[in-house]
Amino acid sequence: MNTALTVAVTAIVVLLVCLVLMSRQQLGTQSATATADLSAKKDIIDARLGQIQTEVRSDIDRLVSIISQLGDATSQRFGQVDQSLRDHVEITRRLSSTTQSLGEALASPNNRGQWGERMAEDIIRSAGLIEHKQYLKRTAVAGAEQGIPDFTFLLPKGHVLFMDVKFPMAAYLRYLDAETDIERSTHRATFLRDVRMRVKELAKREYALADTRPAVDNVLLFVPNETLSAFIHETDPDLIDEAMKQHVVICSPLTLFAFLGVIRQAFDNFMIEQTSHEMLQILGQFGQQWTKYSQAVDKVKRQFDTVASSFHELAGTRRRALERPLKDLEALRLNRGVTVEGELFGTTVLEIDEHIDEHIDEHIDELA
Numbered sequence: 001m002n003t004a005l006t007v008a009v010t011a012i013v014v015l016l017v018c019l020v021l022m023s024r025q026q027l028g029t030q031s032a033t034a035t036a037d038l039s040a041k042k043d044i045i046d047a048r049l050g051q052i053q054t055e056v057r058s059d060i061d062r063l064v065s066i067i068s069q070l071g072d073a074t075s076q077r078f079g080q081v082d083q084s085l086r087d088h089v090e091i092t093r094r095l096s097s098t099t100q101s102l103g104e105a106l107a108s109p110n111n112r113g114q115w116g117e118r119m120a121e122d123i124i125r126s127a128g129l130i131e132h133k134q135y136l137k138r139t140a141v142a143g144a145e146q147g148i149p150d151f152t153f154l155l156p157k158g159h160v161l162f163m164d165v166k167f168p169m170a171a172y173l174r175y176l177d178a179e180t181d182i183e184r185s186t187h188r189a190t191f192l193r194d195v196r197m198r199v200k201e202l203a204k205r206e207y208a209l210a211d212t213r214p215a216v217d218n219v220l221l222f223v224p225n226e227t228l229s230a231f232i233h234e235t236d237p238d239l240i241d242e243a244m245k246q247h248v249v250i251c252s253p254l255t256l257f258a259f260l261g262v263i264r265q266a267f268d269n270f271m272i273e274q275t276s277h278e279m280l281q282i283l284g285q286f287g288q289q290w291t292k293y294s295q296a297v298d299k300v301k302r303q304f305d306t307v308a309s310s311f312h313e314l315a316g317t318r319r320r321a322l323e324r325p326l327k328d329l330e331a332l333r334l335n336r337g338v339t340v341e342g343e344l345f346g347t348t349v350l351e352i353d354e355h356i357d358e359h360i361d362e363h364i365d366e367l368a
Helices: 002-106 109-126 170-177 181-205 226-235 238-245 253-336 349-367
Strands: 135-137 151-154 160-164 219-222 248-251
Touching: 109 135, 109 151, 109 219, 109 253, 170 181, 181 219, 181 226, 181 238, 181 248, 219 253, 226 238, 226 253, 238 248, 248 253
Parallel strands: 160 219, 219 248
Antiparallel strands: 135 151, 151 160
């Protein structure tokens, strides 16, 4: 019993050993195969990783270069922005200083007048007008009355138009500097009152009546700033109509430019009209001379016709009247058999006639 059990156990152990050996063998084979596969895959993965690493390194280098360039460009732009800001600060400082100086200069009535005169003259020159030909500066009116307008525009046919550039701005400058509504209201009212007084003062001068030349009834009052002109229109539109009733036209730089355009066009039209008039006079003189020339030609033609008629009468009737006795004499000489020496008497009457006809034709051709 025990022997059989031992044999059985031994057989089972041997079987298990065989199975273990077989499993080890198969496992070794599979391990070798797996190791070979892993080695091959590892080579492939290493190669791929190397390629990826190279590509990534190239992309990183390119990205670093782009970032470096972007950094340089950003630094340069920031430098330009910084320089621009510094320039802007400097310009603002200069503008503030200039504005302050301009405000101080405009505070003086004399300086405001010079500034307005300079602006007006710049506009006049921009419109193409020429001094001493189409306008005059600070020239007294041509009359017994005393008056010196700032500008006198020379219009066609001896007419003139006057303009004054002195304009009250002190209250308007104080209005701009005011900090409270009450101050602004007070300065605005003062400014409008000053403008009305300036219009009345200019209307009382009566440049058009004082000047001996034919003048336009209206006088131009130049406002040296568009903002100032717009302020007058907005705050007191009736002021413009009141000035027009007093023959004073308030004009800003833009409206002055339009006025000057009309003045120059009128002057150019007048010059064209004057030139056309002179051309018509020359044409009239030419017509008179042409009439005299035609009459002289007709007179000479009549004289030639008279000479030709007289010559035809001389070469025709008178010649034939002389030829008849000559033919009779020639016939008598031939009948008598008288011979005459000499070429003239040796020729026949027919030959003499032909000779005379040739000379007559030559003279007729010369007269024609």
